[in-house]
Amino acid sequence: MRCLVTGASGYVGGRLVPALLEAGHSVRCLARTPAKLRDHPWAGRAEVVRGDVTDAASVRSAMRGMDVAYYLVHSLGGGPDFEERDRRAATVFAGEARRAGLSRIVYLGGLTPAGVPEQDLSPHLRSRAEVGRILLECEVPAAVLRAAVVIGSGSASFEMLRHLTERLPAMVTPRWVRTPIQPIAVRDVLRYLVGCARLPAEVNRAFDVCGPDVLTYREMMRQYARVAGLPRRLVLPVPVLSPRLSSLWIGLVTPVPGRLARPLTESLRHEVVCREHDIAGYVPDPPGGLTGFRRSLELAVQRIKEADVATRWTAASVPGTPGDPLPTDPGWAGGDLYTDHRRTVVDAPPEAVWRVIEGIGGRNGWYSAPAAWTLRGWADQVAGGVGLRRGRRDPQRLRAGDELDFWRVEEIEPGRLLRLRAEMRLPGLAWLEMRVGRDERGRTVYRQRSVFHPRGFAGHLYWWGVAPLHALVFGGMARNIASAAERGAGDGTGDGSPGAPPPAGAGAAAEGPAGPARRRGGGPGRG
Known part of the structure; x- marks a missing residue:
């Protein structure tokens, strides 16, 4: 009909x-x-x-x-x-x-x-x-x-x-x-x-x-x-x-x-x-x-x-049943989202930045505050979670579905986007997104976003409890990924395995606001 x-x-x-x-x-x-x-x-x-x-x-x-x-x-x-x-x-x-x-x-x-x-x-x-x-x-x-x-x-x-x-x-x-x-x-x-x-x-x-x-x-x-x-x-x-x-x-x-x-x-x-x-x-x-x-x-x-x-977060797949959620659910349906945005101009081609992004985790670490990441991994294991012990499947390449320490690769667009979903014990849902591209002036730009969807009152307390560490962890990560890409491009290795991260702030220009933000919405959206 x-x-x-x-x-x-x-x-x-x-x-x-x-x-x-x-x-x-x-x-x-x-x-x-x-x-x-x-x-x-x-x-x-x-x-x-x-x-x-x-x-x-x-x-x-x-x-x-x-x-x-x-x-x-x-x-x-x-x-x-x-x-x-x-x-x-x-x-x-x-x-x-x-x-x-x-x-x-x-x-x-x-x-x-x-x-x-x-x-x-x-x-x-x-x-x-x-x-x-x-x-x-x-x-x-x-x-x-x-x-x-x-x-x-x-x-x-x-x-x-x-x-x-x-x-x-x-x-x-x-x-x-x-x-x-x-x-x-x-x-x-x-x-x-x-x-x-x-x-x-x-x-x-x-x-x-x-x-x-x-x-x-x-x-x-x-x-x-x-x-x-x-x-x-x-x-x-x-x-x-x-x-x-x-x-x-x-x-x-x-x-x-x-x-x-x-x-x-x-x-x-x-x-x-x-x-x-x-x-x-x-x-x-x-x-x-x-x-x-x-x-x-x-x-x-x-x-x-x-x-x-x-x-709401990734490109929507066709729902399996009539009652499945759709991307046009009301914007407030998913509740509160806390976000931390970072944007850094990098003196290296996008390809060099992507090699660093794709090599993250495992032995390469997370490019900032290694003691904080290790402590978080231990805490997750004590709570019954996976901790940092899973490492990564391949030292250089990632694919959708890969385990990556206490994250999982949710979406990857080679040369452009890596989106990770947290699998550690949390009072909510969390993602970490890394993007590379060029701005209107042709400069290489690295963008990083962490998103947290709290579960109950404990989730809100958790976010604000760790918020003071965001500048150290997420800010340092953005700066050091950029620096590693610049060094890799400079020495011709394009390795993305910088060993110990350089001092915070070395070699990269950070732009725009970087603090944690809160918004109300149905999902993190399409960045």
């Missing part, structure tokens, strides 16, 4: 497109900024057109020749008039779907609590319910899927849960942590969305979609702590935190912006549990059943780790 997807740059939409393609459908994406979709792994397999759901002409053009249209846009945290904007967009979309003669509209909305009048719902849920009603009243058959909390790496709900649990061993919480919730794994949401493309024409209704488990938010936090290997969290609910205060608190403690946290917390004031499971009559549950909450956490935690390595 020919499917139009709106919201393809969003969390669910970005996963739905490859899932539809995998199911054999053709896909067209309607996007206000098509450039945002060009780096998706599926970009070359789906058509992308420019438009806005509030603009009838662009929606009409996008729907031309389509069979099914997915409506996955919502002004979550979008300002005081977001309900009016959502109402207008849904009205335009429904009207153009009727004119285009589509066979189906599919919408992912929010699960509303039973027995609560619509006027008493949060603005966020009230708007979701209204959009669903507008689409159902259209002459085109519609399927409105109503979900509570979606659990998946990078989802706002998961990231809020994750960071609250990781960063606060004990917390005073609002009373909504005792509200029963029935979450659903993102992979099951995608299964239902894809399946709805082939619903019979007479189906025009809403469906509750949930996972198999009903829990309170407090139970969800405790389960996350167990899955993540954290000590048991102490949660003390109090009745004094309003949704607004809760959102400010969440915005302070977690990377989730307050403007997103508020509608999420407002939606948790009432019990959100499925009242029916009729969707299974049209889209059968998988053979092993729907994904349980604990399993969805395990998948999300594992893929968050993989995302920092395979998706």
